[in-house]
Amino acid sequence: MNLLDIGEVARRSGVPPSTLRYYEEIGLISSYGRRGLRRQFDVDVLLKLSLIDLGKSAGFSLTAIAGMFGRDGQLAIPRADLHAKADALQRQMVDLRILRDALRHVADCPTASHLECPSFRKLVKAASRGRVAAGRRREATDEG
Amino acid sequence: MNLLDIGEVARRSGVPPSTLRYYEEIGLISSYGRRGLRRQFDVDVLLKLSLIDLGKSAGFSLTAIAGMFGRDGQLAIPRADLHAKADALQRQMVDLRILRDALRHVADCPTASHLECPSFRKLVKAASRGRVAAGRRREATDEG
DNA sequence: CCTTGACCTCAAGTTGGCTTGAAGTGGCAG
DNA sequence: CTGCCACTTCAAGCCAACTTGAGGTCAAGG
Structure with missing residues (x-):
């Protein structure tokens, strides 16, 4: 050793x-x-x-x-948990992509006030619809 | 209003x-x-x-x-900064993908002890090399 | 033998992002 | 006018994940 x-x-x-x-x-x-x-x-x-x-x-x-890590110090993670986490990472990547696109849009859009730019609002709203829905799903399964 | x-x-x-x-x-x-x-x-x-x-x-x-958000509550970030941020998000997405793939590997690999599975070790080492290198880069730029 | 320096313990402090609790207030329904 | 309720303030509490500081110890090198 x-x-x-x-x-x-x-x-x-x-x-x-x-x-x-x-x-x-x-x-x-x-x-x-x-x-x-x-x-x-x-x-x-x-x-x-x-x-x-x-x-x-x-x-x-x-x-x-x-x-x-199990009692023996080995990795012991239920496969389902791993897949769930991988899926969560996937979702996080999607969020990042939205944010990245939103940032690039802001960088390139000539509108003075981004909060008023229709395509920017559309981007952000699309993103938040996704997260609210996900939140609702989580709540529902938590309660059930 | x-x-x-x-x-x-x-x-x-x-x-x-x-x-x-x-x-x-x-x-x-x-x-x-x-x-x-x-x-x-x-x-x-x-x-x-x-x-x-x-x-x-x-x-x-x-x-x-x-x-x-600028003083006026508007989004107010220099274009270069925005693009830099977008690029950082891009890199973060790549990291997440690596991690996601590592998790999926662990979920699907039949080896009893992941710590001994060669391809797992390879993944983890590759990932940690990446993060250590990234850390060094951050430190370097922070100092500079 | 004595110093040095890397370690030790234990308690307390820090940061971020909130939540909780106590005590007070404003407006509207009955 | 009374009571209720959703709000208000302010201070304190909470959790995770550490870091910091004070005071102590050990082994190796000069």
Whole structure:
């Protein structure tokens, strides 16, 4: 078992020691004893940290991420959840595209007040109709 | 000027009154006087709220969003900035796509332990290389 | 042996984005 | 005129995810 002490993990991963200690405290990662005072981590922690970073950027909370690693530290996520998250990312991409298009429109549209430009309003309204409908769907399934 | 009172705005937009007051406090939206005690908002605030929601879902902070509206409440951003922002959104979309594909892989890959699945490791490493590089670029430009 | 510096613990502070609670007010229906 | 209710203010609280600070410890190098 190839061990690294916390400073080395921090250096290699870019995650500050304070954060590593915090992650250990909440059970997201674990250390293998100490050398003197210093926590020792298995090199595998680096991959786990990448996963954590990835998960965070996908919008998972740390608690949710912790839940994705089984007792044994393996990844254990129900397939349905993964697909659901992938779908959510898909929707987020759609939002981004709308926003990007709206921005490009604003950049290129000669109308003085964008809030009054018909095609801009159309873009934004189309977007908000989508989100309101999605919200309603979520509520409905939450209640049911 | 078609005015709505706060309760009506809340009903129509789905944004709670407390949040509307909060948004006004931080200068994100503004009201046009009162009727009795009640804030009156121009109907246009609904469009603005859609924009705000859109911006939030694209990962902008409220402060950043506020910065996108000029002093006069109009969208007032230099064209170059708008295009830069649109490009940033484009990059963010690419990241999301990578992540989405990684999630779908995990959902469909039959390997018992994803941490040991070579193609998973490859995906995660590729993704993290991308993010670390992006981080370095950000730091570099921040410093410069 | 003594200093140095990277670590340690624990508590408290910070930021963002709100929500909640207590106490007060304005206008309209009965 | 009374009462109600939707609003008002202001302060405080809350959650996540950390960071910061004070004061302590250990092992290695000079």
